[in-house]
Amino acid sequence: MADVSPFSRYEQDRDQSDRGQLLVLTGLMLAVTLVILAVLLNSVIYAENLGTRGSDIGGGDPVKTEKSLTVAAEDLMIEINQNSDSQDNHNALADDLEVEIIEWYEQANQYVVHDGDYSEIQNLETTNGVQIRQTSPGTFESADGEADPSWEVVREEDNARNYVVKVTDVHQTANNPDASELDTLSAFHIAAESDSNVWNAHIYHDEDTGNNVLAAEDGSDIIAKCDIDESNPTINFSASTVSGESCEAAVFASNLDSSYSISYENSDQIEGEYELTVDNPALENSEKFNGPGGGDPYAVSGIYSADIEFRYEGSQIEYESVIRVAPGKL
Template identity: 25%
Template sequence: MADLNGVRRGGSDADRGQLLLVGALSLAVLFVALALLLNTAIYTGNLATREAGVEGTEAIEYTSASREGAVAAIESVNRRNDSSHATLSSALRETMAAWDDTAAHHRAVNGDAANAAVVGTTNGTRIRQREANRNFSSVGGAPDWTVVDGATGIRSIRFEVNATRLKNGPTDSFRMNVSSAEGTRSLSLYNNSTDDPRALIDGPEGTSVCPAGSVTGGTFAVDVANGSIGGASCSALTRLDDTSGTVTVEYDDGDVGGGAYSMVVNGTSSSLSLPGLASPGTDDPDWTDALYGASIRISYRTPQLEYTTTVAVVPA
């Protein structure tokens, strides 16, 4: 049927239907293409994230290993040397360079470039008594004395205590006082009524008593950093080196305690007050130069990652 102008209406309806069909097909193709593109983008993003995560994990692991290596190197250098800060710093750099050569070779197998180098050191002073049969008095024999004054930090406090020298009961027993802006914390060492060693830790947090785990050959160890006495856990001990500001260490009643001990403080001998100590190597107790800590620059590079950081390393 035609209209007045002779145009067939049926043909127009068919054309419109075809156009709608073509348009719908075009939209379907477009939606499929968009879906494919979106899925590809999501997959690529996830893959990149996973790859970056793996590379980041390896860099973090290398940084942790470098820190542990530096801690061991500082402890080793301090233990093996009784020399100047310059010599100690040089020895640390050489030790870390040797460690880095081995570590870098291991990483190179995976195609990674890694490096850890000492870029700075913090000078300190080690205070020690090597004579295990001596009491804890000053070099002049004073039982109550100042071990160090003017330090800005203290770490690595360790005792090898002669249990037979200790007094029975905490009253008037040997006591070490560590004073700083955090307050004064004290460590008292004594035997109980059955001659079993005890550590009493007193401070702003309260009072704790810890028995020694074992006594071997008449001696037992007190390790503040590890929080242990005679191998047994004593977490209260770790409060002793929690300091800030200026640090002063004093011994009271050193004549009723004895054995060997050592500690490292932040500060050089010229900036510290060390009235009860002998010059290095002349007598017990004495002081020596030491490294308190160091700064390590770490870099880790792969085709996908470039990571560089500087970490401060201070042994416990």
């Protein structure tokens, strides 16, 4: 018998309404859940971006300041060394460098440090060195008057940097020599030697191309070779370039460890100028070099390197480091 209760229709409508409300509630909860998941995902992505960028939370400020300070200190060291003469001793050069760095930092600090942050530099420590220079074109023979055109410029226990050679004339010619022919060729070459390996950079004039050539070899094989199509090239061994262009043969001592001697072989077969800085102040008194004004090559006091303690404090970061200043290290 059919249900004729007056409440049956009402109850059916109420059941349908409850189910509808349940569906709406379920949909709303699902939407809220999706929103929460989206917010969480965006938070994770944002946090990762902060971690990589750093600067948005102040982390980039000490890094930027440190990099700027390093570049400025290197430029100041180069300038002070270049302007040094026989009247400047190591203490005077170190004092000049400290004054210049502090002056630069005080001016720059007001632009790179945010409000409420704090930074400082302190305890500048310098390593004394000597600058070996030949500033007038001539052969690369030593100043000791010895007839031997082969001589040691830097000992194995010493370190060198800022090594630049300017070539004005090459005496020895060759015709695309291989490694064995280079070994017997009387061309000028720079010899870097460690306990177990050698690296030689030969400079000669190639008869076929009419160009000068820089060829690097390891005693048995040619490592790299660069044709030089200009008469007065500048070889920067610290930057691995020839007249500003990258040159694999100018990658100094590429097959050696950090400790090696540097010698000139057949130094009467080239003419030009050169300079390098060595961390051995005793070379100022070596018979191989003249004093300032005494002819080439000569040696003057210089700063080999410097260490600067750097500290930065901000609301969200504390940073400390020791900045190493040694421009043109080989």
